[in-house]
Amino acid sequence: MRASQLHLPTLREAPKDAETVSHQYLVRAGFIRRVAAGIYSFLPLGVRSMEKVKRIVRDEMDKAGAQEVFLPSMVPAELWQESGRWQQYGPELLRVKDRKQADYCIGPTHEEVIVDLVRKDVRSYKQLPINLYQIQTKFRDEIRPRAGLMRGREFIMKDAYSFDADQAGAHKSYKRMYEAYNAIFTRLGLRFRPVEADTGNIGGSMSHEFQVLADSGEDAIVACDHCDFAANVEKAPIADQAFAALDASVGAARAVETPGAKSIEQVCKVLNCKPEAMIKAILYMVDDAPAVAFVRGDREANEIKVKQALGAKAIFLAEAEWFAKATGLPPGYLGPLLAAGYDAGKVRFVADFEIKGMVHAVCGANEKQQHLVDVVPARDLANLAYADLRMAVAGDSCPRCSGKLQSFKGIEVGHVFYLGQKYSKAMSATYLDEQGKEQVFEMGCYGIGITRILSAAIEQNHDGRGIRWPVAIAPWECAVLGLGSESPISETAANLYRDLQSAGVEVVFDDRDERPGIKFADADLIGYPVQVIVGKRAAEGIVELKLRHTGEKLELPVAGLAGRLGRAIAAARAGATLGSADLN
RNA sequence: CGGGGAGUAGCGCAGUCUGGUAGCGCAUCUGCUUUGGGAGCAGAAUGUCGCAGGUUCAAAUCCUGUCUCCCCGACCA
CATH class of the missing domain: 3.90.960.10 (YbaK/aminoacyl-tRNA synthetase-associated domain)
Structure with a gap:
């Protein structure tokens, strides 16, 4: 893609309603624009990064045996009344009426719809287990939307629901999703940690959050320095403690x-x-x-x-x-x-x-x-x-082993729940077992905040100039900055652009008639993992390579560069960041 | 909902206290010069001063109401 053709409105200053780093950069770099509180439009760059996230999520979900469906965002009240949540849910549930004055809500989550779908079509144990997922726009009328995509009212979520014949099967489904989530966040190129979590309003008895580690995160988590115990502080139990013997010399209160x-x-x-x-x-x-x-x-x-x-x-x-x-x-x-x-x-x-x-x-x-x-x-x-009432803190003993807890800040981007029969029972979702007896489904539900991932990735990967995308979710993998329209700079840049495309690299050619400073600033802001700068030494066949993540700059011969970059970038798509060591 | 703050050009802001008919920087358009880290000069275009009432000869400015947005807290992917 040529930058001169791209709808890429970058801003020198952030709008004043953006305070969080990721929010500012998403707006300044031309990924999103605000429409109303907690509601955003996505520009071409935003769409590209988001689609990459979705592609990875779909790929791993499919690999884990889940099947994609697409449920409505508008849900009739009857379903929510049946589960009891029409009453329980507060004003966060956006309720609307149609022309006949019938009640609907805009789905903030889809347990009801999926249970209804499955109970109608799945009648036999022979059809189990089954895991269905969708990638949907959700709406939650949040009390206080904030920080751009971090907590929007309208947001995109991948939600999956598993149905099993019994608890053992449900645990297996849960484990499979847990593993799929590890694979997903690894491929996204994020530093993350699965942690034990409270189940909150959704209910259920077992739950893990997937937390992207970032100092700006809202969630406090603790992790053992010795074993693999990690939990949200909301959940983390305090280890049993030894009590000192009574001191008889202490006088009466x-x-x-x-x-x-x-x-x-x-x-x-x-x-x-x-x-x-x-x-x-x-x-x-x-x-x-x-x-x-x-x-x-x-x-x-x-x-x-x-x-x-x-x-x-x-x-x-x-x-x-x-x-x-x-x-x-x-x-x-x-x-x-x-x-x-x-x-x-x-x-x-x-x-x-x-x-x-x-x-x-x-x-x-x-x-x-x-x-x-x-x-x-x-x-x-x-x-x-x-x-056990107190919040766990760093330095506490691990509740599982002799290690000590360390504390981290995280952004919750995924959550897996074992639900049991909470919804299936309330909505009479049953199947017939081998004996022809009616049984209630054992369920699990599994969410990933697709749009939030974009924010979380930026919170974790940025510097004072802009975003430093992991290769897997960068809107484009590489930018060729042509620093002049005269020969041989323009030819060298155009050829390199063509060769990189042939090598399978997603590349933007910044062919705009702009000064070098603007091209550098935009490239850093947008966060292309690789910048190839074609300038002064083009006549000698030398170009400059800048790796956004490490900040390294190196001068290299243009000959063979496209092939080298093609290989390095292809390798990094699996979830890595690029440094000079990855070039060969 | 409680507490704080803000609505003036696409973006960032000044002007409001002390009423006199709107300005600065960036961005945009034209021309010339410039070209390795957000250029210079010259010119141009851009506003129902959030909205509705009221006070006044006169309102961005004062009064009343209202809407929207942001930040902190309780909720959550």
């Missing part, structure tokens, strides 16, 4: 005045203690009733764990005033040790395991302006319920 000291920080100042010696109270509204989770003063409570520990459906941080009214206890001075006579039924308490091992703790006294010191939980809080 006693109250001290701590006027005005409501936060951990303030109390530490007043009592001259450290946060790790304190018991922190976090106020929740759990299924509309007050509850308190206690964690060590320097820890962060994990809301998902608290929710599970309390067997709750919904959990929110409680407002202090509401809480005080509901319990009669003073926020800011809350502790696990209730005064005699207090009606313990008013509020539920649960404490993190770690607290049990504290020997000398400070906590709220449940009286205004007072804290308790010399609290020994194992002695004083015998009846307190303990559970």
